[in-house]
Amino acid sequence: MNEFYEKFRNRTYFDNHGEAIANHLDKFYKSDEITVFHEMVSPDFHLDVYLINSAKHSFNILLTSGMSLLEMTVPDGVENPETYTFAELMILLPKAIEFGKIFPGENENDWIIGMLKETARFPHHYDTWLAIGHTLQATTEMEPYSGDTDYVGLIILPSVTFDEEFTEIKTTEETINIYSVFPLYKDELEYKIANGYNALLDKLIEKNGKEVFDNKRGNLLA
Template identity: 65%
Template sequence: MNDFYDKFRERKRFDEHAEAVSVHLDERFTSDEITVYHEMFSPDFHLDVYFVQSEKYNFNILLTAGMSTLEMTVPAAVENPQEYQFAELMLLLPKSMAFGEVTGDNTNDWLIDMLKENARFPHHYDTWLTIGHTLQATADMEPYEEHTEYTGVVILPSVNFDEDFTTLQAGENRINIYSVFPLYADEMNYKIENGYNALLDRLIVKNAKEVFDEERESLLS
């Protein structure tokens, strides 16, 4: 296990990217609208989560800050790979969903854990994340927590924010902010069997909202 985490100490860090995310939010929201859930222990790389509660929107925002401090392994066959090397993940939440002052003391905290697990995934497995990719909570597609039926996520472009918010520059590097949409097991299997475009069609047919709904119907119902 030590060898696993040692490799992160040897990788090039882009610590200025996390600061760029902070500035990006400070330019759009006031300080009293932003809560930061600081990671107290980071065995691989530091990963915080911002919780934004703004009167501008009828939803709140969870946004990672730290995923982009490491470069993802984008396949050489991808056109303009430099545009996909750095990313952060975002989850939009209903106003009714609250969190405690620290993570771990609230039933909704699994959403923060889910974001962080997904943000770490490409760096732990030397791969990348972009629009259309899916991730499972476990290999056996078990739910993230016992009180939820969601077993994975699909990475989507945001429909509530335009490119002015979902991309930012940190020096010469572009950071993409992707929206995370939790999936049920049947939806995940459907995407695996039929592809992203088929799942996207179901999202459109069902008029699925980007804002998280813990009790939404399956896209396949």
């Protein structure tokens, strides 16, 4: 067994978190509103993605389930580190965006699920953490996630659509945060890196940026 698999075999897994997420969603949605893209082969830890299509929303939701199986490595010096240890990621999507019955497949929108899963795996692969204001890029060369998009990275944001009743999942001893993912163009990502989270947030507010994903949205720096 190579070093990569050995690393994940010896980690502490919080297997109760998967059930906690499922129970949490059951409080808000009916079973026929929820589809699960089950991960058939997991190279490290098991990571599924929920698709929630509910008539109560004008959008659908993609939500990871598996990122919180493992603790993130929160740096020393962060106040109340236990509040940042566990997280899952979501993205709100227009109803018109559809997926095939399985992932991965040949659907042009599969890159969105792939983006979520790659981001969810990142902190565990690199012994780091993700929280509000953090950014990631798709590749070291800032290439797009797919030929079907111009987005090259993303920023982690608090949801402005849902309150803490939905975005905080309480277990007996832990809290699982649900963060919103907002994809970025190359110059937007570079702007955030150079100027910081608050500067990009000001651009979002100025341009009235929407939490619901838009693959053709206007550039925040235009």
